Amino acid sequence: MKKILCVLGTISLITTGSSNLIACDNKLFNYKLSSEELEKLKQKNSKTINNNKLEWIVPQEKPFKIADDKWYIVIWRISKNGGWNINKFINWQNYNLQGIDLINNHRLYRTLNSLEIKKEPNYIISNWNNDDGTYFKSVYRWYGEKEPDIILNLDYKTGEIKD
Template sequence: MKKILSLLGTITLIGTSTTSLVACNTQCNEDELEQLKIENKINTTNQEIKDNLEWIAPQEKPFNEVDNKYYFVVWHSDKNNDWRIAKFKNNSSVTKIDNFNNYVLEKTDLGMGRDLYITKESGFIKYLSVWKNDDGTYFKAVYRWNNEEQKLPNLDIDKDGNVKVNT
């Protein structure tokens, strides 16, 4: 039994490494990153939200440290499912954020650094996607709230998968 589990672990690691190489997103320079942040701002007339809700790129590695800030993650468990938005406070190194249809969105460390992962619960946990390597298939966006908890915006997703502010 141990040999079988060891073999499965080796196959998983080889598959993960290959996937990471193929799906690796290119790093942006500072100017490109700033331009992406502007392009991905949520369209709202509320200036406080415009000033404090920041689009985050995976290369910024926001989850390497606990910062006690709130994050909004736009994700889905399956290409056929609608986008979901999950809110969580980054106050621990490992946390289960959301689940849907046996898929779990969590912040954890699976040997590739602290990041957002989607796993599938099916007898044994199966790694599905990691935010830093995702090509938009499972993760659409991550936003960080840089203001007080009492002023958290109420975000929603429209029928086209765009993030909007509920008023």
């Protein structure tokens, strides 16, 4: 439905002007950010904890395409109204599918191109590349020397990391 509204809004924009563009939120359709927009958002959303960088990342960066031996932190949930979960994993091999966590028959996977939440046995709930923030709140890359042993102060209702 939202895609239809976006197309209709685009047609309205072409025929009558920008004031008629409706329901076409860039975030909803995984809009590709310009390098300037991406840099601003990275600065705003990245964090420094114990002198180590926790870099906020987006799907367009394709962070899992190549094994980089970095730790990643994912804030995700299994249902639209559920509480947020936080998991960490290391991207150390180019596996096609790496299981990260299992909660109530819902499994978080890292694929070569993205992150997925599947309801067992194999029903895809959401893919990070196409998620509008409903199931994936944030993904971070850890730039510390070792596995992050930090305890992030996560608000389980909002999914936000508190400083």
